[in-house]
Amino acid sequence: MVAAVSIAQVHKYYGQLAALREVDFDIPPGSFFGLLGPNGAGKSTLINIMAGLVRASQGHVQIMGYDVQRQWRQARHTLGVVPQELVYDPFFTVSELLRLQSGYFGYGKKNEPWLEELIHILGLTDKAHTNLAHLSGGMKRRVLIAQALVHKPPVVVLDEPTAGVDVELRKMLWTFTQQLHQKGHTIVLTTHYLEEAEALCEQIAILNQGQLVALDSKTALLARYPYRLLRLNLTDSQVTVPDTLRDKIQSFTEGELILRLHREQDSISAVLDCLRNANIQFVDLHTQEPGLEEVFLSLTARR
Numbered sequence: 001m002v003a004a005v006s007i008a009q010v011h012k013y014y015g016q017l018a019a020l021r022e023v024d025f026d027i028p029p030g031s032f033f034g035l036l037g038p039n040g041a042g043k044s045t046l047i048n049i050m051a052g053l054v055r056a057s058q059g060h061v062q063i064m065g066y067d068v069q070r071q072w073r074q075a076r077h078t079l080g081v082v083p084q085e086l087v088y089d090p091f092f093t094v095s096e097l098l099r100l101q102s103g104y105f106g107y108g109k110k111n112e113p114w115l116e117e118l119i120h121i122l123g124l125t126d127k128a129h130t131n132l133a134h135l136s137g138g139m140k141r142r143v144l145i146a147q148a149l150v151h152k153p154p155v156v157v158l159d160e161p162t163a164g165v166d167v168e169l170r171k172m173l174w175t176f177t178q179q180l181h182q183k184g185h186t187i188v189l190t191t192h193y194l195e196e197a198e199a200l201c202e203q204i205a206i207l208n209q210g211q212l213v214a215l216d217s218k219t220a221l222l223a224r225y226p227y228r229l230l231r232l233n234l235t236d237s238q239v240t241v242p243d244t245l246r247d248k249i250q251s252f253t254e255g256e257l258i259l260r261l262h263r264e265q266d267s268i269s270a271v272l273d274c275l276r277n278a279n280i281q282f283v284d285l286h287t288q289e290p291g292l293e294e295v296f297l298s299l300t301a302r303r
């Protein structure tokens, strides 16, 4: 089966700076794929290479089997990218822009019902004849999504679609992308909201300083993490935690002590004995399984 996106030995240099180093992985067709990484990890560079906007210094990228450089026309037809920046042309209305974009892909009147449907499902009906310059940031974001979908691309890349949007629009975008996924589109999502990636993505790649540091299903990634958290609400917030527990402290604020315990090496009862021996009392405790945030931080922490 052809990969939705195939990234083969990609390097990208900006002068001396290696923005991507030996990045090599496939995004399976039909997956909901999270591309994560801290600021400057290389996510946008990789997306721009997929979109044919930036040329890889070495290596190849294919979208649905089409090379983004040699077969750029076909590759572009199979890909829709929702950019991170709110870039727009202030001279057009929403509906004019979508028609123009549709025409760029060679679609004529036959595509009108789909454009109407996009306007409707993205809640843009009232704004269809409004100039883009007069739309709010949230509305502009919806237009960018519609614009990326005019040609019904099988692969849809959303570069931080929920950055800076309100809760209502975020929920609407979640539902919308899930529906696209259910219809068979491959979704590639970058986001800094790890709870968002955890809720939506099945497969996850993590980039750090231009290199791939994790590639797995979300479930496997979470299961591989060897720690869990122990949360204790202490009666006294001023206590000194015993030395033997110091390196396990994840945080200690306002009487809530969170310890990071190794599943095999640390026993909860030994930790509690240690606290009791130090005369530290607590009113409540519970354990918590790690979330994507803990896994992400452990893989991307700068040494």
Ligand SMILES: Nc1ncnc2c1ncn2[C@@H]1O[C@H](COP(=O)(O)OP(=O)(O)OP(=O)(O)O)[C@@H](O)[C@H]1O
Binding pocket: 014, 017, 019, 037, 038, 039, 040, 041, 042, 043, 044, 045, 046
């Ligand atoms: N046109 C460019 N010229 C020079 N350096 C660049 C250029 N574009 C990106 N970089 C550098 O390449 C590295 C990767 O940047 P990139 O924007 O791909 O990261 P990112 O993971 O998308 O970050 P963010 O989460 O902040 O959007 C950074 O060090 C950045 O400064």
